[in-house]
Amino acid sequence: MPATCHPAQTHQNHDKSFEHTAREAVYHAIFGRRDVRSHFSPEPLEDAVLARLLTAAHHAPSVGYMQPWNFIVIRDMARRERMRDLFFAAREQELPNIAAERQALYRKLKLEGICESAVNLCITCDRSRAQNSPLGRWHNPQMDLYSTVCAVQNFWLAARAEGVGVGWVSILDERAVKRELEIPAHVAPVAYLCVGRVSQFANRPDLEEKGWGSRLPLPGLIMSETFGGSGEAALKDAVLRGFPSLRS
Ligand SMILES: Cc1cc2nc3c(=O)[nH]c(=O)nc-3n(C[C@H](O)[C@H](O)[C@H](O)COP(=O)(O)O)c2cc1C
Numbered sequence: 662m663p664a665t666c667h668p669a670q671t672h673q674n675h676d677k678s679f680e681h682t683a684r685e686a687v688y689h690a691i692f693g694r695r696d697v698r699s700h701f702s703p704e705p706l707e708d709a710v711l712a713r714l715l716t717a718a719h720h721a722p723s724v725g726y727m728q729p730w731n732f733i734v735i736r737d738m739a740r741r742e743r744m745r746d747l748f749f750a751a752r753e754q755e756l757p758n759i760a761a762e763r764q765a766l767y768r769k770l771k772l773e774g775i776c777e778s779a780v781n782l783c784i785t786c787d788r789s790r791a792q793n794s795p796l797g798r799w800h801n802p803q804m805d806l807y808s809t810v811c812a813v814q815n816f817w818l819a820a821r822a823e824g825v826g827v828g829w830v831s832i833l834d835e836r837a838v839k840r841e842l843e844i845p846a847h848v849a850p851v852a853y854l855c856v857g858r859v860s861q862f863a864n865r866p867d868l869e870e871k872g873w874g875s876r877l878p879l880p881g882l883i884m885s886e887t888f889g890g891s892g893e894a895a896l897k898d899a900v901l902r903g904f905p906s907l908r909s
Contacts, residue, residue, distance in 0.1 A: 698867070714820050731787060789847045
């Protein structure tokens with residue numbers, strides 16, 4: 662007999678939920694997380710805190726339990742200045758590809774905090790760690806990269822809970838980053854992060870504040886059954902009713 666998919670169970674099992682305050686705290690971290698680049702404070706980041714953030718990252722899900730990540734901690738200011746120079750060079754290369762009417766705004770945006778943050782962190786993906794046993798990656802080899810991004814998100818959310826800011830710098834030439842950090846060929850640098858205590862967490866994304874973009878309405882992103890499928894009116898209504906505090 663073929664396996665069947667059971668529809669949602671009729672009895673609801675809430676006893677595995679977090680209690681109210683803990684659940685609120687999870688959403689608080691999710692909604693209060695920000696990409697930080699302007700508000701780093703000069704104080705150092707304690708190793709005990711960084712250790713907790715790395716431990717959170719290391720508990721991310723990973724394809725085939727591959728755990729493909731490594732964490733390069735970058736403290737040396739001379740190296741960080743070279744990284745910032747790489748950012749400036751990459752930004753100049755990116756600029757001509759930005760729509761002409763947005764280039765002036767792009768130039769004004771602060772898009773990194775490499776030297777102002779307490780520490781930099783490069784989270785990498787070792788693409789060979791599955792040792793020729795690509796459970797879950799034979800059809801989709803990029804799943805190891807996705808797993809590493811899960812580690813980044815764990816780190817980012819835990820950081821918010823600890824009052825630590827994180828800014829992701831992706832405007833960098835990958836080959837130059839690999840040279841500077843001596844990353845071998847089979848390892849991909851996935852995220853270059855600026856990490857440190859902050860003076861504030863903004864309520865809204867900086868790019869929203871500066872008029873670069875705004876959050877897309879979630880109901881318009883929900884599809885039914887197939888790509889572009891309309892429907893799910895009740896779910897979309899529920900989305901609009903949930904989290905009143907998010908409504909501006
Ligand atoms: C993969 C990735 C790369 C990003 N690269 C940059 C970057 O190079 N510079 C920057 O200022 N922000 C970067 N960001 C942050 C986004 O701009 C930010 O997440 C978005 O504007 C929403 O703001 P929020 O994270 O504060 O909610 C990146 C975010 C992601 C997920």
